[in-house]
Amino acid sequence: xxxxxxxxxxxxxxxxxxxxxxxxxxxxxxxxxxxxxxxxxxxxxxxxxxxxxxxxxxxxxxxxxxxxxxxxxxxxxxxxxxxxxxxxxxxxxxxxxxxxxxxxxxxxxxxxxxxxxxxxxxxxxxxxxxxxxxxxxxxxxxxxxxxxxxxxxxxxxxxxxxxxxxxxxxxxxxxxxxxxxxxxxxxxxxxxxxxxxxxxxxxxxxxxxxxxxxxxxxxxxxxxxxxxxxxxxxxxxxxxxxxxxxx
Ligand code: FPP
Numbered sequence: 001x002x003x004x005x006x007x008x009x010x011x012x013x014x015x016x017x018x019x020x021x022x023x024x025x026x027x028x029x030x031x032x033x034x035x036x037x038x039x040x041x042x043x044x045x046x047x048x049x050x051x052x053x054x055x056x057x058x059x060x061x062x063x064x065x066x067x068x069x070x071x072x073x074x075x076x077x078x079x080x081x082x083x084x085x086x087x088x089x090x091x092x093x094x095x096x097x098x099x100x101x102x103x104x105x106x107x108x109x110x111x112x113x114x115x116x117x118x119x120x121x122x123x124x125x126x127x128x129x130x131x132x133x134x135x136x137x138x139x140x141x142x143x144x145x146x147x148x149x150x151x152x153x154x155x156x157x158x159x160x161x162x163x164x165x166x167x168x169x170x171x172x173x174x175x176x177x178x179x180x181x182x183x184x185x186x187x188x189x190x191x192x193x194x195x196x197x198x199x200x201x202x203x204x205x206x207x208x209x210x211x212x213x214x215x216x217x218x219x220x221x222x223x224x225x226x227x228x229x230x231x232x233x234x235x236x237x238x239x240x241x242x243x244x245x246x247x
Contacts, residue, residue, distance in 0.1 A: 009058065009231035016188030016234055018062040019227075020210070021051065022202055025194030025218030032218075038082035043220035045090055054224030055135055056101060058231060062136045062184055066202050070144035073113065084118045087141070091121040095128045102134030108180040109143030138181065145204030152178035152205075181206055189234050191227070193219045209241050 009015070023044060030040030048065065055063045068083055098105060107122040114122070122141075129137075155178045159165045165174070176182065186206045192198075195216040199207065213230040215222075238245060 007229065007232040009228050009235055011058075013235040015059050015231065016211075017060070018064065018185050018187045019055065019060050019189045019191065019230075020064040020066070020187035020203060020207070022066045022190070022192040022196075022200060023047070023219040023222075024192060024196055024200075026220060028194060029218040029220040037079055038086075040220055041083060041086055045086065047219050047222040048090075049094070050222065050224045051227055052098070052101075052103060052135065052137060054227040056103070057224065058228065060135065062138065062187075064138040064140060064181070064187060064203070066140045066143065066200075068109070068141045068143070069201060070110065070142060070147050071201065073142070084115060087118055088121045091125045095125045098125070098137070099129045099132060102132040103129055103137050104132035104135070105129040105137045105139060107139045107141055109141045110147060111142060113142050136184070138184075140180075140202075143180070144201040145199075145206075146201055148179050148181075148203070149175075149205055151180075175205065179205060186210060188239075189213060189230065191215065191230050193217050193222055209239070211237050211239065 026040030026044045027037045028040070029043060030037050033039075051065070052063065067087075072083070073080065095105075105125045107126065111119055111122060152175055156165070156170050156174060160167055160170070176186075181203070186208065187203065187210045189212075190203075190207055190210045191213045193215055195214060197214060211234055213233055215226060215230070217226055
């Protein structure tokens with residue numbers, strides 16, 4: 001489909017409150033141009049900017065980006081270093097503008113595994129952007145869905161052991177609240193680039209009733225128009241949450 005033919009979302013139609021994105025295909029984008037993999041990640045930063053600006057424009061409240069998984073720690077050391085350097089550069093370059101746009105950034109995941117400089121960058125961007133009320137941006141780094149559930153389970157188990165709650169009080173709400181995304185609504189829409197039909201250990205609990213949009217576009221090529229196309233497709237879906245159709 002040519003870009004001109006891409007349907008546009010209806011500004012007055014349902015807009016997902018929370019959009020999550022598995023940003024995939026940076027390596028293939030680079031390989032297709034005979035470039036090293038880190039060049040794909042660099043280019044991916046531009047797409048991050050596009051999707052943030054598009055989210056603000058469309059009125060999305062929460063944008064969650066899967067930037068680095070727990071499993072990504074198994075990549076070659078050189079690539080991990082490049083990604084951590086990219087995070088630091090991203091923070092330096094973008095934090096003031098994010099603040100001006102009213103974007104509040106939170107970095108969620110097992111941050112203890114990151115080097116001290118990367119952790120300082122995380123602390124810095126969270127402080128500078130704190131209070132932004134146009135968009136909440138979650139950067140999921142050193143994150144996996146199973147680790148998130150295990151961590152939440154331990155938090156609740158400790159509360160039971162301390163006599164603060166009874167085992168019967170562990171319900172969906174309690175578990176959701178103990179996840180990294182505690183207090184936020186579950187994603188309404190998940191976008192995955194590069195035509196992979198996998199969930200890749202991302203937000204396993206939170207995606208229970210999320211609508212999926214999978215596009216062949218490689219992440220560095222993703223633009224706000226692609227986001228708007230995903231929103232248009234979302235607006236044509238009927239969400240039933242396990243119930244029968246309203247019509
Ligand atoms: C997946 O592509 C992408 C990543 C592991 C890194 C994502 C990082 C960015 C988009 C840069 C933005 C950074 C910040 C700090 C917001 P892949 O390498 O798995 O691609 P492949 O499947 O084609 O090999």
